[in-house]
Each structure stands twice: as structure tokens, then as C-alpha cells.
Amino acid sequence: MKNITIKDVANKAGVSVGSVSKVLNNKGYVSKETREKVEMAIEALNYQVNAAARSLKASRTKKVGMLVSYISNPYLMSIAKTIEDSLRELGCHLLLMSHNEDEATERELLQLIMEQRVEALVLIPTGGNREMVQTVINQKIPVLLVDKKVEGVSTDLIVDDNYYGSYESIKYLSSLGHSRIGVIYGVTKNSVGKERLDGALDAIKDLGCSLDESLIRPGEFDSEKAYKSATELLLLPNPPTAIYCCNNTMTTGLIKAINDRGIKIPDDISIITFGDASQWELLQPPLTLMTQPLKRIGVEAAILLKNRLIMNEEYLPKQLIIKPELQIRSSCASPKVEVRD
Amino acid sequence: MKNITIKDVANKAGVSVGSVSKVLNNKGYVSKETREKVEMAIEALNYQVNAAARSLKASRTKKVGMLVSYISNPYLMSIAKTIEDSLRELGCHLLLMSHNEDEATERELLQLIMEQRVEALVLIPTGGNREMVQTVINQKIPVLLVDKKVEGVSTDLIVDDNYYGSYESIKYLSSLGHSRIGVIYGVTKNSVGKERLDGALDAIKDLGCSLDESLIRPGEFDSEKAYKSATELLLLPNPPTAIYCCNNTMTTGLIKAINDRGIKIPDDISIITFGDASQWELLQPPLTLMTQPLKRIGVEAAILLKNRLIMNEEYLPKQLIIKPELQIRSSCASPKVEVRD
Numbered sequence: 001m002k003n004i005t006i007k008d009v010a011n012k013a014g015v016s017v018g019s020v021s022k023v024l025n026n027k028g029y030v031s032k033e034t035r036e037k038v039e040m041a042i043e044a045l046n047y048q049v050n051a052a053a054r055s056l057k058a059s060r061t062k063k064v065g066m067l068v069s070y071i072s073n074p075y076l077m078s079i080a081k082t083i084e085d086s087l088r089e090l091g092c093h094l095l096l097m098s099h100n101e102d103e104a105t106e107r108e109l110l111q112l113i114m115e116q117r118v119e120a121l122v123l124i125p126t127g128g129n130r131e132m133v134q135t136v137i138n139q140k141i142p143v144l145l146v147d148k149k150v151e152g153v154s155t156d157l158i159v160d161d162n163y164y165g166s167y168e169s170i171k172y173l174s175s176l177g178h179s180r181i182g183v184i185y186g187v188t189k190n191s192v193g194k195e196r197l198d199g200a201l202d203a204i205k206d207l208g209c210s211l212d213e214s215l216i217r218p219g220e221f222d223s224e225k226a227y228k229s230a231t232e233l234l235l236l237p238n239p240p241t242a243i244y245c246c247n248n249t250m251t252t253g254l255i256k257a258i259n260d261r262g263i264k265i266p267d268d269i270s271i272i273t274f275g276d277a278s279q280w281e282l283l284q285p286p287l288t289l290m291t292q293p294l295k296r297i298g299v300e301a302a303i304l305l306k307n308r309l310i311m312n313e314e315y316l317p318k319q320l321i322i323k324p325e326l327q328i329r330s331s332c333a334s335p336k337v338e339v340r341d
Numbered sequence: 342m343k344n345i346t347i348k349d350v351a352n353k354a355g356v357s358v359g360s361v362s363k364v365l366n367n368k369g370y371v372s373k374e375t376r377e378k379v380e381m382a383i384e385a386l387n388y389q390v391n392a393a394a395r396s397l398k399a400s401r402t403k404k405v406g407m408l409v410s411y412i413s414n415p416y417l418m419s420i421a422k423t424i425e426d427s428l429r430e431l432g433c434h435l436l437l438m439s440h441n442e443d444e445a446t447e448r449e450l451l452q453l454i455m456e457q458r459v460e461a462l463v464l465i466p467t468g469g470n471r472e473m474v475q476t477v478i479n480q481k482i483p484v485l486l487v488d489k490k491v492e493g494v495s496t497d498l499i500v501d502d503n504y505y506g507s508y509e510s511i512k513y514l515s516s517l518g519h520s521r522i523g524v525i526y527g528v529t530k531n532s533v534g535k536e537r538l539d540g541a542l543d544a545i546k547d548l549g550c551s552l553d554e555s556l557i558r559p560g561e562f563d564s565e566k567a568y569k570s571a572t573e574l575l576l577l578p579n580p581p582t583a584i585y586c587c588n589n590t591m592t593t594g595l596i597k598a599i600n601d602r603g604i605k606i607p608d609d610i611s612i613i614t615f616g617d618a619s620q621w622e623l624l625q626p627p628l629t630l631m632t633q634p635l636k637r638i639g640v641e642a643a644i645l646l647k648n649r650l651i652m653n654e655e656y657l658p659k660q661l662i663i664k665p666e667l668q669i670r671s672s673c674a675s676p677k678v679e680v681r682d
Contacts, residue, residue: 062449062453063453070422071412071418071421071422071425071435071437072415072418072419072421072422074413074415074418077412077413077415077418078413080412080413081411081412081413084412084439088446093438093446093449093450093453094412094438094439095436095437095438096412096436096437096438097434097435097436097437098425098435105429105434108403108434109434112403112404112434116457252622252623255623256622256623259623279620281593281597282593282596282597282600282624283623283624284625
């Protein structure tokens with residue numbers, strides 16, 4: 001394929017190269033008519049990628065930093081991969097680092113990232129280090145926060161609607177007839193963990209489910225801790241007929257606990273998890289889940305990043321809150337016997 | 342815990358700080374007696390980590406690069422995580438990048454890595470770019486190759502014994518009475534893929550199994566391609582009684598193909614895979630596999646790296662070939678009917 005240049009766009013639009021440049025960079029005056037001609041030519045020639053590469057040429061370091069909590073987390077690595085693929089189209093490489101949810105490490109790495117002269121930073125934050133994150137932004141390095149906010153920092157952001165996902169999960173179980181619903185929740189000092197727990201608790205209250213506190217147990221986003229809490233739930237004198245688990249890692253522990261006790265899903269108990277579908281592909285019975293559109297999160301993140309890299313002008317931070325989707329499989333069924341509280 | 346210093350070691354050993362330094366850096370003359378005293382003091386105080394950090398202090402950039410094929414590969418990310426944890430003890434951060442098995446990308450990233458002034462590089466190579474890898478080594482950046490060799494480059498290396506693992510997998514199936522064994526193999530221009538196929542083919546010949554070529558099919562280390570080849574195997578007029586699959590990604594496709602046709606493991610067909618165990622944790626029936634000791638690979642890699650970072654003297658490259666282990670679960674059984682070729 002021929003490499004489309006700004007000159008081709010100008011020819012196609014019947015305007016000067018200077019006018020195309022003005023439109024691309026959103027700088028200087030062009031008439032509405034000229035702008036439309038240029039935009040149509042850009043679309044007809046599918047010019048955006050080359051335009052991006054071109055406008056970036058001057059001060060490229062070709063590096064975008066990405067700082068995640070854990071490189072061993074397949075959910076985050078899937079998002080990272082989509083972002084990386086997209087950045088490669090702009091000739092950029094992704095430099096990946098991890099802070100392991102440790103604020104001191106995050107601080108050191110943010111320092112290191114500033115020294116690297118990256119063109120942008122994608123950050124899955126610990127939630128701390130507000131001032132340091134602000135310092136990065138002040139140095140004119142675009143920062144995109146993914147998965148979690150940093151309180152008091154205003155920048156581009158993509159997060160799940162965690163509250164909604166939890167609320168809807170409980171609502172679905174309730175619609176099947178469950179009223180004694182167990183919840184295994186994550187780390188609540190973390191905004192993701194807190195929002196997911198809040199959504200579940202509010203739904204339990206709103207929908208008139210059992211308010212028995214022994215049904216709500218911590219799993220700390222950890223498989224073994226979830227195994228322990230799940231076992232406790234299953235051993236209750238009056239156990240739940242359904243369990244909602246706030247992430248995939250904990251759900252691994254939950255399923256092990258259920259298997260170890262010879263309990264059948266969904267005949268004896270229904271389960272639903274908040275998380276990505278790909279890791280459950282071969283599980284029998286297939287798992288019902290509230291799933292994050294991972295591909296979409298990666299794609300949206302890449303678009304936000306590209307815009308920051310391409311545009312010369314500053315614009316207000318964009319914040320995307322992405323709603324997870326209920327994916328109904330066969331791990332949930334109506335309870336066999338209505339258990340009264 | 343009190344921070345142990347070089348002075349504490351000197352006091353404990355009853356020698357000068359200079360003598361301890363000589364022992365630590367393996368430089369200059371110290372008597373055998375002094376060396377022993379220092380080594381005992383180091384052991385008694387458990388001093389190694391601080392010593393490492395100390396001897397590195399002078400010219401630290403605190404960065405170690407790691408260049409992998411895919412950041413979305415859980416096997417590689419698990420190794421990376423172990424290496425990262427170990428490097429953190431030396432105050433080093435891991436910078437992760439990926440080349441997606443593309444030699445041009447690998448070349449660009451090797452260039453970028455040299456500019457970064459990393460203290461060392463862990464490389465899962467594409468197998469190409471021999472000269473460029475040699476250039477990195479010539480720049481006195483220690484390079485550790487993991488998973489794959491680069492022909493003609495002499496440096497520290499950790500690889501699986503792929504040939505052995507495949508050979509032993511077939512041997513195990515043969516010992517159960519299988520003689521029509523299907524094989525789904527990976528990309529053979531890649532040394533890992535080639536060694537695994539060779540091991541399987543040699544075992545099939547040596548052990549007198551069926552040499553029917555229609556039993557040996559490509560999966561290109563890809564789930565969908567393996568699904569296709571697995572389906573073809575299952576539809577043969579005289580299908581195999583067992584299938585050996587050369588990696589986990591392809592095994593996902595194999596299991597889907599088996600499930601989609603309603604065939605039972607291990608009653609109707611036995612399967613065995615070469616790969617890490619962790620991703621099969623919840624699979625029923627549990628999968629028999631030839632498994633890489635991932636933790637050990639990560640730990641050994643970290644030791645090799647640490648030695649390069651700490652030692653001031655050069656030494657000959659170390660090459661570790663790690664044997665995978667057969668982990669017997671219930672996805673293999675003796676064939677119901679002896680099928681003759």
C-alpha cells in the first residue's frame with residue numbers, strides 16, 4: 001500500500017498543505033467548508049495513523065510507560081497487550097513495570113519513568129502517591145489512569161462501574177429466587193474493592209435479601225483467603241443458596257472449596273463472579289459472570305492515549321466509566337428449596 | 342530488624358572492613374583464614390542481600406531489562422514475576438518489553454535497551470538478531486537467555502529440556518498401552534517447537550508406535566489451529582487413542598474440540614500436554630502433564646542475574662538445561678480396545 005502523505009490529503013481535498021496541517025493540529029483559522037473538505041479527504045484516504053506518526057515525529061522518544069500492580073495478573077496483561085498493539089501503530093513501544101501494590105515502589109518507579117522521558121504513562125495506581133502522580137502530569141507527560149482513581153488528581157481515566165456490576169449480580173441472583181446470598185469481598189481500602197462491596201450490600205438491602213452478617217465474608221482478592229471464607233459459608237448451619245464473589249482470583253478459591261466438599265454447581269449452590277471470562281473457558285459447568293469488556297477497555301485506553309500523543313493542544317481530562325456485562329451461563333439456577341431467614 | 346552493614350561483618354569476623362570488601366568483591370589478596378572468618382560472619386549475620394546492594398552501589402541505574410515474546414503469555418509472566426521479586430531485593434526494577442516474535446521489533450527494542458543503560462538484560466529471543474544480541478553483550482551488559490537459544494551467541498542460558506519432555510510424554514502413553522498416538526505440534530522454525538516435535542517423533546519410532554503420518558498435525562502454538570487439527574484427528578476413520586499436545590495454548594483448543602464432540606477424557610481418549618500446571622487447576626478431570634518447574638526457572642534465572650550484577654569479575658557463561666517433570670493426574674488411562682495399525 002502506498003504511504004499516504006499530508007500532500008495526498010491536500011490534493012484530494014483541493015486545499016493547501018497548510019490548511020490540512022491547521023485542521024490536523026486544530027490550530028489557526030480555517031473555514032468550516034475547508035475543514036469539512038479536509039476531514040472528508042482524511043476519511044477517504046484513511047489517513048489518521050500516518051498523520052499521527054507525522055505529527056509526533058519532532059520530539060519522539062518512542063516510549064510509553066505502563067505501571068501496573070502485578071505483571072502476573074492476566075486481566076491487566078490483556079489490557080496491556082491491546083494498548084501495546086495500538087501503540088505499535090504509532091511506532092511506540094510499551095515499557096511495562098509493576099509496583100506490587102506497594103506505594104514506595106510506585107514512587108520509585110514514577111521517578112524512574114520521569115527520567116526515561118516517556119511520551120505518556122498508563123498507570124494502574126496503588127491509590128496513594130497523589131503528589132508524585134501530579135508531578136508527572138505537571139511535567140507535561142500525559143497520564144492515563146486505568147482501573148482505579150487517584151483521589152484529587154484530574155487526568156484521563158478509565159474505570160469499571162464496579163458498584164453497578166455488583167448491584168446487578170445480586171439483582172440477578174435475587175431474580176432467580178435467592179434470598180440467602182453469600183458475598184466474598186476483596187480489599188476495601190482499595191476503591192475497586194470498596195465499590196464492589198457497596199454495590200452488593202446495597203442490592204441486598206434494596207431487594208429484601210437476608211441481612212445476616214455471617215453471609216458477608218472477606219477474601220482480600222486472594223485465592224486462599226477466599227477458600228477459607230467460602231468453606232465457612234458452606235459450613236454455616238443455614239448456608240447461602242448462592243454466592244457472589246467479587247473477583248476471579250477469589251473465585252478460584254471458592255470453586256476449590258465447593259469441589260472439596262463435593263457440592264454441585266448449580267444444583268446445590270449457585271455462583272457468580274465479577275471478572276474476565278477468558279480464564280474460565282474450559283470450566284464445567286460454564287460460569288455465569290459479570291464481565292469487564294477487556295478488549296473495549298484496552299481499545300478505549302489506546303484511543304485516549306493516541307489522542308494525547310497526537311494532539312498539540314491541551315484539552316480537559318476525559319473520564320470513561322465502563323459498565324460490565326452480565327454473561328449468563330449455567331452456574332446459577334433457582335434454589336431447590338426456599339430457605340427462610 | 343537492624344540493617345546489617347559491612348562494618349558489622351568486619352566486627353563479627355574480627356577483621357578490617359577492607360578485608361571484608363576484598364572477600365565480597367573477590368578482588369585483591371586475603372589469607373585463607375581471613376576469608377573463612379569473613380564467610381562465617383556473613384553467614385551468621387545473613388548479610389548477602391545488603392552486600393549485594395552495597396557492591397552494586399557505585400554505578401547503579403537500578404534497571405534490568407526483560408524482553409519477552411508476549412506479555413499476555415502467563416508462563417512467561419510467571420517467570421518474569423519471580424525474577425522481578427528477586428531483583429527487588431537488590432533494589433533493581435524490571436523493565437518489561439515484548440517483541441511479539443517479530444525480529445524487526447526485537448531489533449528496535451534491543452537498541453532501546455542499550456540506550457536505557459540497563460544493568461542487565463533477560464531475553465526470550467526470537468532466535469534471530471544474532472549480531473545485535475552480540476552487540477549488547479559486547480557493551481558489557483550481561484545477557485541471560487531464557488527459553489530459547491540464539492545460535493552462535495555464547496552467554497548465560499536457561500532452557501527446558503524440550504526433547505526429553507516430549508520423549509517422556511510419549512513413553513508414558515506407550516507404557517499405558519497406547520500405540521496410535523496423535524501429536525499436535527508447534528512452530529518448528531522455533532527451536533522449542535522443533536525439539537518438542539523431534540522428541541515425540543523419536544519416541545514414537547523407538548517405542549514401536551504407529552508411524553501413520555496423519556496422526557502428526559500442526560497447531561502452530563495457537564489454540565484455534567490446534568482445535569482444527571484436533572478435530573481432524575478425532576474424525577479419522579481410525580482415530581488415535583491418545584493425543585500429546587506440545588503446549589498449553591494448543592491444549593485449550595484440543596480440549597474444546599474433545600468437549601464439542603462429546604468425547605470423554607480419559608474413557609474415550611487420553612491426553613497429555615507439555616506446559617505449566619497452574620492454568621489447569623480447576624479442570625475436570627485433572628490434566629496429566631509434562632510440566633516445567635516455573636518457580637525453579639525463575640529462581641535459577643534470578644541467581645544467574647544476581648551473580649552477574651554482583652561479581653566484578655567476568656566468568657564463563659553458565660548454561661542450565663532444566664528437565665520438565667511428569668505430573669500424573671487422571672486425563673490418561675489405558676486404551677479400552679487395543680487398536681492395531
